Amino acid sequence: MNTHPGHRARILAATTATAGLLLVAGCTSTDDGGSGKKTAAGGVELVKAGKLTTCTHLPYPPFQSEIDGKVQGFDVSLIDLVAKDLGVRQDIVDQPFENFKTGGSLNAGQCDLAAAGMTITEERKKNVDFSDPYFNATQAVLVDKKSGIGSFADLKGKKLGAQAQTTGEDYAKSKGLDPVSFESSDAVLNGLRTGQVQAVVIDYPVVQGWLKDKANADAFKVVDNIETGEQYGFTVKKGNTKLLAAINKAIKDAETDGTYKKLYEQWIGPYDESAASPAAS
Numbered sequence: 001m002n003t004h005p006g007h008r009a010r011i012l013a014a015t016t017a018t019a020g021l022l023l024v025a026g027c028t029s030t031d032d033g034g035s036g037k038k039t040a041a042g043g044v045e046l047v048k049a050g051k052l053t054t055c056t057h058l059p060y061p062p063f064q065s066e067i068d069g070k071v072q073g074f075d076v077s078l079i080d081l082v083a084k085d086l087g088v089r090q091d092i093v094d095q096p097f098e099n100f101k102t103g104g105s106l107n108a109g110q111c112d113l114a115a116a117g118m119t120i121t122e123e124r125k126k127n128v129d130f131s132d133p134y135f136n137a138t139q140a141v142l143v144d145k146k147s148g149i150g151s152f153a154d155l156k157g158k159k160l161g162a163q164a165q166t167t168g169e170d171y172a173k174s175k176g177l178d179p180v181s182f183e184s185s186d187a188v189l190n191g192l193r194t195g196q197v198q199a200v201v202i203d204y205p206v207v208q209g210w211l212k213d214k215a216n217a218d219a220f221k222v223v224d225n226i227e228t229g230e231q232y233g234f235t236v237k238k239g240n241t242k243l244l245a246a247i248n249k250a251i252k253d254a255e256t257d258g259t260y261k262k263l264y265e266q267w268i269g270p271y272d273e274s275a276a277s278p279a280a281s
Contacts (some may be wrong), residue, residue: 032043036181040086044242047109052083052090055111057097057277060185062209063117064092073253074205074267075115078134079234103127106237113236113243117203119167120233131247133231139168140204141224147198152224161197163188167228168201192220201226208269 038049041048047053057073059065064073071092083090099105100114106128119137143149149158155177162169163177172179180197182188185206189196204225210216236243254260264271 012243015072016178017224019180038089042246044086045248046088047112050088052079052086053111054079054090054092055090055095055100055114058069058094060117062205074263075117075264077267078251079115081131082174082247085246085250103237113234113247115132116235117232118235119230127246128235129240130233130235132251133233133243134251135232137230137232138204139171139201139226139228140200140222141201142192142207142225143199144192145219145221149199150223152226155199158199159197161188161200163202167230168203170230171226172201205268
């Protein structure tokens with residue numbers, strides 16, 4: 001985390017849901033929900049019978065956030081595919097990011113896997129096993145259209161914002177900039193709206209989500225994309241090879257049969273294969 005925290009290490013105050021609150025997601029049902037069997041298809045051992053229990057940290061749209069009383073998003077939809085293959089339903093537990101980033105929740109049997117828009121890093125691999133990458137994340141420079149900023153190079157001397165503990169913040173600092181630090185992605189957007197900052201550096205999919213709102217698209221524009229080489233992965237307890245294989249199979253199948261592209265367009269935006277699909281990289 002210290003070397004390359006990724007913006008998944010979000011400040012805990014940013015979550016509005018109660019830590020540990022159980023939120024049911026996904027509409028896949030199961031026949032053995034009441035049978036008490038903790039072994040799913042393919043011999044995958046589960047912490048709770050009939051359920052694939054996912055740890056996450058809310059909110060982090062478009063990957064996971066509560067919409068109409070239900071946790072939904074790109075990560076949720078992909079893990080629903082894994083649950084379906086296993087013949088169970090997905091249950092989501094909201095926890096502080098630290099709990100599962102260190103492998104603690106997984107080791108304690110609180111969840112089977114973690115899905116939280118999490119950057120794969122060597123440091124984190126010491127604590128958990130990562131799936132194949134399922135998403136390539138670039139950083140975007142989003143600016144107020146009235147700012148006159150045309151690229152990352154124009155940010156010197158301007159009021160810049162970033163989300164605390166994120167790779168976007170790290171990148172800006174590494175280039176000699178001193179960004180204003182905001183606790184959550186919502187706070188970053190609010191800083192731009194209220195003129196506290198003229199530009200922000202944050203994950204491109206987050207920006208794509210913001211720009212779906214016409215008011216945001218009218219006021220702000222992306223002037224630069226920064227390739228930081230970040231890829232997201234799902235995590236399981238070290239040594240949980242059967243579940244890892246099931247996750248990797250679901251990702252691969254979704255990419256092959258077009259489901260990945262459909263979900264990407266639903267949750268994130270226009271699909272650019274080179275930017276979006278890890279299989280292409």
